Amino acid sequence: SADSLIIDTLSEQFIPEEVIHAADGRTLWVQTIVRPIAGPSGQGAYALSVSTDISKRKEAEQALLEAHDKLERRVQERTSALRAANEELQREVAQRARIEQELQEANQTLSASNREIARRAEEIALLNKMGDLLQACQEVSETYRVFQEVAAQLFPEESGALCVAAQPQNLLETVARWGQAPALEPVFSPEDCWALRRGKAHNVESSDHPYICRHLAVAAPNGYLCAPLIAQGEVLGLLHVRWAPALPGQSREMRAAYVESKQRLAMTVAEQLSISLANLKLRETLRAQSIRDALTGLYNRRHMEESLEREIRRAERRSKPMGLMLLDIDHFKRFNDRFGHDTGDALLREMGRLLAGFVRKEDIACRYGGEEFLLILPESSLDNTARRAQQLCETVRGMLTPQRNEKIPRRVTISVGVAVYPDHGDTGAAVIQAADKALYAAKDQGRDRVVAAAA
The missing domain is CATH 3.30.450 (Beta-Lactamase)
Structure with a gap:
């Protein structure tokens, strides 16, 4: 027709x-x-x-x-x-x-609607991507990198930052930024942010707003949003987004609709971040509980065995030595019987704090069992390991005084056996056995001393 x-x-x-x-x-x-x-x-x-x-x-x-x-x-x-x-x-x-x-x-309305549908579909895809990546993160630093990458795609016209709560001071510090890197105070108190004070999002339309957060180092003329990251009542951090300038010819209604849309998106991102950071914090807590000795705070024997084999393989690849100290608190059983188990536990805790402060960043301090402790020193020769063991003995002698704990005697000493890989064995068990023999030799020679394993 x-x-x-x-x-x-x-x-x-x-x-x-x-x-x-x-x-x-x-x-x-x-x-x-x-x-x-x-x-x-x-x-x-x-x-x-x-x-x-x-x-x-x-x-x-x-x-x-x-x-x-x-x-x-x-x-x-x-x-x-x-x-x-x-x-x-x-x-x-x-x-x-x-x-x-x-x-x-x-037709114009239909085209605008189609663009809006496409934009929201892209946002949903990016949110799903961020959720998958955040769930796969094993360290907090990985979470920050994932957020920074996805935030730049979700908010291409805006700039912003992620701030997290640092313990134990309960201050917030900026850990990730995107866009033109908004000027925020590097470290600030929760009291400096209206969103954290109120426990809910705080949106500012312009720099003339009566309630501007104090953590802004430079004013935000186009407005901003602060969204708190809260999980189970605990403040984990803050999402800060600075709105892009209004487009030429953009009406007030269109501007308000744009900001409202981005605000909803930011709240969704904040919710995902809160859940991910809370889960990661829980995993880290559980992991720490599984590898740490509850009394001393040092690594436990299980983690020591895993770390020892790893460090030996690393030393083998690099053709470097690896030092090992096995130490024992002298006369600990007599001390425990005299002053009681509570005081004995206090001494073990104090020893744990001392060893944690004594070792280098790359060293591994473990509670081997009872009053015995083991230190793994990567890339440390026999002479260097023995020298550091002697320094440790001297540090322990002045570790506790009656002024700090009246129940602990003035003189606390340790005996230390020293061995190194590969001089005293090509396996972790062999090096520990050599250090154990040296420890017994130190006790036989009168305690409060360092003995190196025989070659």
Whole structure:
């Protein structure tokens, strides 16, 4: 059909004359304009047909042919009829223009809606990506890197930062930034942020807002959002987002809708971060409990065995030595029997604190069992290990005084056996056995001394 052809070709058709039969039985001459209307995909969807009744004109033409002699008398009548027809045509043209304008506005609205749907779909995909990556993080530093990467994609026009609570001072420090790196105080108190004070998001529209957070080192003229990261009532951190400037010609309503949309997105990100940081903190707590000795805070024997084999393999690859100290608190059983188990535990805790402060960052201090402790010293020769063991003995002699703990005697000493890989064995067990023999030799020689294993 003509309509189908018009729809398929997407071209406007003009039918100068055609006969139609009206519903009341009349036969009319009409002039028809058929305009295709495009659908969302750009293909023809339907047609708009506007017909003009030209029966009077046809009658006039017929009358002109039949009665030329009456032309002058009916000129005025014909002129009036033509004027009326012209006015009607003008009305129809104006109506068509209005319809075209409405269609154009509808297409613009549809395009904007499609862009919004695409944007939200992209945001959902990025949020899912962030959730998967955060769940796979094993260290807090990995969480910060994941957040920084995804935040730059979620908020490409904005800038912002992630601040986390540092224990035990309960201060917040900035750990990740994106965009133009908003100027925040590097370390600040929760009292400096209105969001943390109130326990809920704090949105500021402009720098004229009456409640500006004190942790902003530089004002945010376009406004900002602070969203607290809270899990189970504990403040974990803060998400700070600075809004981008308004676009040229952007109305106040459009600006408000944009900020509201980004604010909802930021709240979703803050919620995901809160859950991830809380889970990671819980995992770290559980892991620490599984590898730490509850009394001394040092690594336990299980972690020591794993670490020892790892350090031996590393020393083998690098062709470096690895030192080992096995030490024992002298006369600990007699001390325990005299002062009681509580005081004995206090001495073990104090020894744990001393050893934790004595070792280097790369060293590993463990409670080997009872009153015995083991220190693993990567890349430490026999001479260096023995020298450090002697320093440790001297430190322990002045470790505790009556002024710090009246129940602990003035003199506490240790005996230390020293061995190294690979001089005293090519396995962890062999090196420990050599250090153990040296420890017994130190006790046999009168205690409070260091003995190195025989080559």
